[in-house]
Amino acid sequence: MTISTAPLIHATGLAIMRGERVLFRGVGLTLSPSDAIVLRGANGAGKTTLLRMLAGLTRPEAGELARAAPHHWIGHKEGIKPQETPRSHLALWAQAWGSTADIPEILEKMALTRAADVPGRYLSAGQRRRTAFGRLLLEHRPIWLLDEPYTALDAGGRAMLDGFISSHLVANGALITSMHDAAGFPVTHEVTL
Amino acid sequence: MSAAPILAAFRQAFAEAWAGGAGALLPLGFLGGAAVLVPLGIGSDTQTLKAVGPGIIWVSLALSSLVTLERIFQADVEDGTLDLWLQTGAPMAALAAAKTLAHWLAAGLPLALASPLLALMFQAQASVELLIHLGLYTLGGLAFFFWGGVGAALSATVRRGGLLISIIALPLYVPTAIFGAIAMTGGIGSDGAPLLLAASTLFACAVAPYAMAAALRLAAD
Numbered sequence: 001m002t003i004s005t006a007p008l009i010h011a012t013g014l015a016i017m018r019g020e021r022v023l024f025r026g027v028g029l030t031l032s033p034s035d036a037i038v039l040r041g042a043n044g045a046g047k048t049t050l051l052r053m054l055a056g057l058t059r060p061e062a063g064e065l066a067r068a069a070p071h072h073w074i075g076h077k078e079g080i081k082p083q084e085t086p087r088s089h090l091a092l093w094a095q096a097w098g099s100t101a102d103i104p105e106i107l108e109k110m111a112l113t114r115a116a117d118v119p120g121r122y123l124s125a126g127q128r129r130r131t132a133f134g135r136l137l138l139e140h141r142p143i144w145l146l147d148e149p150y151t152a153l154d155a156g157g158r159a160m161l162d163g164f165i166s167s168h169l170v171a172n173g174a175l176i177t178s179m180h181d182a183a184g185f186p187v188t189h190e191v192t193l
Numbered sequence: 194m195s196a197a198p199i200l201a202a203f204r205q206a207f208a209e210a211w212a213g214g215a216g217a218l219l220p221l222g223f224l225g226g227a228a229v230l231v232p233l234g235i236g237s238d239t240q241t242l243k244a245v246g247p248g249i250i251w252v253s254l255a256l257s258s259l260v261t262l263e264r265i266f267q268a269d270v271e272d273g274t275l276d277l278w279l280q281t282g283a284p285m286a287a288l289a290a291a292k293t294l295a296h297w298l299a300a301g302l303p304l305a306l307a308s309p310l311l312a313l314m315f316q317a318q319a320s321v322e323l324l325i326h327l328g329l330y331t332l333g334g335l336a337f338f339f340w341g342g343v344g345a346a347l348s349a350t351v352r353r354g355g356l357l358i359s360i361i362a363l364p365l366y367v368p369t370a371i372f373g374a375i376a377m378t379g380g381i382g383s384d385g386a387p388l389l390l391a392a393s394t395l396f397a398c399a400v401a402p403y404a405m406a407a408a409l410r411l412a413a414d
Contacts, residue, residue, distance in 0.1 A: 050414075055280060056411050057280070058413070058414050073276065075273055075276055076407060077273025077276070078273055079273040080272065081268075081274065083208060083209065092201055092204065092205055093201070095197055095200070096197055096198040096202070096281055097197070097281070098195060098197050159296070169363075190272075
């Protein structure tokens with residue numbers, strides 16, 4: 001197996017305006033395989049905006065951004081419809097992405113077996129988060145972009161997520177995440193906004 | 194590029210249109226209500242009703258197709274689904290067209306199918322002409338949904354954007370309404386009018402998805 005060390009994401013001089021205000025400028029980062037970058041900053045510093053930029057959702061006002069591999073995105077909004085159950089949600093995205101992953105197995109890993117057929121409108125915040133994280137396992141993608149992944153997760157959920165992230169990093173995956181708490185996985189470096 | 198994301202978007206939108214208590218039937222109720230009020234308002238004179246019937250149905254069809262459009266993209270912005278669709282790598286115009294088509298199938302096609310019943314209320318003779326009209330309403334309704342979808346995409350981040358959708362979409366409904374009405378009244382140019390109606394629907398289906406995609410990318414930015 002060849003291990004590529006070419007950067008997965010390379011960004012320099014990123015800047016964004018929000019209204020009339022410069023949210024941040026001159027932000028750069030390089031994400032290589034097996035890297036875990038944690039974004040730090042006070043509320044409103046622009047962590048979510050930077051992640052959306054890296055995901056290609058928001059266009060930077062200035063700067064260069066190159067992404068060399070597919071990515072997974074888990075934001076604050078999980079993207080679950082009120083009528084979707086965890087099972088149908090994962091089945092839909094498996095169809096959309098052309099994934100043949102074993103959905104019952106993912107539900108079991110996410111400890112969602114009991115909630116597997118509960119519509120989204122009745123799921124708890126933590127169950128919604130777990131369903132969204134289930135998407136990470138549908139398809140292997142080298143880059144994970146997670147916005148405050150610990151939000152609404154209980155201790156068991158955090159440990160589970162830490163486990164997924166650790167094995168993703170071991171398998172040459174890479175991660176950029178924003179968080180306020182201490183990370184439960186090896187962090188390569190931190191970027192403060 | 195595979196068609197899988199586009200099919201999945203269609204499937205999700207179709208399920209969503211029917212979720213939450215047959216929301217897709219709401220426009221049908223609106224169409225029926227609006228069309229029934231007119232005879233009550235203008236009296237029961239047979240000749241008058243016959244004359245205004247097709248036009249009233251066009252107007253009711255245009256208004257009722259706006260009823261459910263408000264949610265087709267706004268819900269996606271609110272629950273984060275739009276972010277996911279934008280990242281599938283599939284052309285957003287194709288995804289937006291698939292979603293609009295799904296909503297039209299769930300909420301728009303039933304409107305056209307109900308039109309012969311309404312026409313009978315307007316003293317139309319039960320004849321094959323009603324089926325031809327059904328076809329014209331189907332064509333026109335499709336254009337209404339695609340133009341309405343542009344309004345829905347533009348107002349996706351606006352709270353209570355329903356009125357905004359009407360203001361954006363109603364002017365775009367004009368060609369459809371004109372050609373649709375001419376095709377049915379049998380006046381000057383009524384021979385070519387169905388073709389022009391079809392052409393304006395084709396134009397809507399071809400252009401509106403790109404406008405929707407641009408608006409949705411802005412909504413996520």
